[in-house]
Amino acid sequence: MRHWMFRCDEVSKKVSLGLDAPMPLGTRLLIRMHQWMCRHCSRFNRQLQRLRELSRYDEEIPADLDCPPDHHPNLSPEARERIKARLRCEDMDRS
Amino acid sequence: MKTALALDADQWVDAYGDALYRFALQRVKQIEVAEDLVQETFLAAVQAQERFKGQSSEKTWLFSILKHKLIDYYRKQRTRNRSEVLTDDEGAVDRMFKADGHWQEPPTPWHGDPGRSHDVREFLDAFYDCLGHLPERTAKAFAYREIDGLSTDDICQRLEISASNCWVILYRARMLLRKCLEGTGIGKPVEASAT
Numbered sequence: 001m002r003h004w005m006f007r008c009d010e011v012s013k014k015v016s017l018g019l020d021a022p023m024p025l026g027t028r029l030l031i032r033m034h035q036w037m038c039r040h041c042s043r044f045n046r047q048l049q050r051l052r053e054l055s056r057y058d059e060e061i062p063a064d065l066d067c068p069p070d071h072h073p074n075l076s077p078e079a080r081e082r083i084k085a086r087l088r089c090e091d092m093d094r095s
Numbered sequence: 096m097k098t099a100l101a102l103d104a105d106q107w108v109d110a111y112g113d114a115l116y117r118f119a120l121q122r123v124k125q126i127e128v129a130e131d132l133v134q135e136t137f138l139a140a141v142q143a144q145e146r147f148k149g150q151s152s153e154k155t156w157l158f159s160i161l162k163h164k165l166i167d168y169y170r171k172q173r174t175r176n177r178s179e180v181l182t183d184d185e186g187a188v189d190r191m192f193k194a195d196g197h198w199q200e201p202p203t204p205w206h207g208d209p210g211r212s213h214d215v216r217e218f219l220d221a222f223y224d225c226l227g228h229l230p231e232r233t234a235k236a237f238a239y240r241e242i243d244g245l246s247t248d249d250i251c252q253r254l255e256i257s258a259s260n261c262w263v264i265l266y267r268a269r270m271l272l273r274k275c276l277e278g279t280g281i282g283k284p285v286e287a288s289a290t
Contacts (some may be wrong), residue, residue, distance in 0.1 A: 007196025009189075017265040020240065020247050040201040047202055047273050054222045055241035057124060057215070058118065058158035074113040079130045083112065086134055087104035090141050 006034050011041045015048060104141055111157050112137075118158070121216060122165055122223055132168060136161040143271065145199065151244075162223070162242050166234055169227020205274045205281050225275035229268060236261065237268035 006014065011034050014027060021093040023031075075083070115136055120129035139160050140147075147156055193199050207219075226234050238255060239245040245253075247261045254261070 008198050009192040011220075012192075012270070013266055016269050017262055020262055020265055034241055035192065040198050043202045043204065044273075048204065048269055050218075051222075051269060051272060052241055054218055055238075056244075057219060058155065059164075073117060075108075075116045075130065075133065079116075079133075080108060080112060083130075083134045083137060084105050084108050087108070087137055087141055091104065093142070093189045 006030055008034075008038060008041055011035070011038075012044055015041070015045050019048060019052065096265070103144075105139065107137060107153070111154055112117065114154070115157060115161050118286060123168065123219060128168070129234065132161060132164050135164050139164070159243050163238055165223045165227045166238060169224050170234070171227075173228050188267050191224055191270060191274070199225055200274075203277050205276070218276075221279040221281055222272075225272055225279065228275060229271055233271070235270045236264045237272065241263055284289065 011031055014031055015025070017023065017026070018031070035045055115133045116129055119132040120126065121131065121183055123129055136157060138156055143160075147153075148205075191199050206214075226237065230256065231266060236250055239250045239253060241245070247258055247265075250256075250265075251261050254264075256264070271283065
């Protein structure tokens with residue numbers, strides 16, 4: 001590998017850094033070039049993107065196929081009232 | 096007569112309680128634990144409401160708090176074997192590469208379709224479990240960045256570390272996390288697929 005090209009360990013660090021800070025265009029191009037030739041680093045890049053998607057996922061996931069279609073568990077009325085009562089106590093403690 | 100806060104808290108429970116509960120229940124599989132996590136989430140929200148600046152929606156903010164609670168829950172439940180995998184000593188990540196810079200154990204393909212609910216659920220279960228097995232400070236840095244979307248400047252302030260240290264911790268977190276996920280069976284042997 002030519003001396004000006006990044007190694008896999010360097011690419012992994014720079015790909016991670018690129019998720020947290022701006023990256024110079026030249027560095028981005030060198031990373032792309034490496035990923036184009038290296039399927040492991042290309043896969044690594046996709047995995048970090050997937051980690052970000054998973055972190056931000058808060059949509060409701062439909063119930064399993066083996067559950068009835070309308071099986072969407074909610075907080076029980078008792079739990080709901082218990083939580084509300086606890087929050088009111090917290091509010092009184094704070095005021 | 097209710098105070099404004101109590102009214103808000105009641106409205107929060109009615110508006111977001113079920114969605115938070117379902118998300119928690121799908122992860123922890125136990126009704127009582129899920130209810131406790133939802134209650135802890137709302138309590139933390141009440142205590143921290145002055146810090147909520149409206150930069151995200153209330154729902155996103157409450158889900159962020161719940162996700163931190165889930166990570167704490169998994170940390171308390173964690174098993175020894177996986178903790179050993181996720182050791183955060185200086186060389187743990189270096190050992191993932193050979194001396195010539197190539198991967199020691201190349202990333203394996205992750206099976207599953209992000210559009211399929213079963214696959215998403217499987218991923219999320221493994222994801223929070225693994226986050227709970229990361230060293231606490233490392234998991235916190237990752238959660239601040241990826242779940243809360245904080246800038247590295249804000250993370251530096253909260254953890255009282257330098258920017259370069261913050262980037263190193265985030266890099267380690269990502270490397271350890273993906274290795275842990277592969278260890279849960281999310282990844283398949285490289286020979287099995289050319290993804």
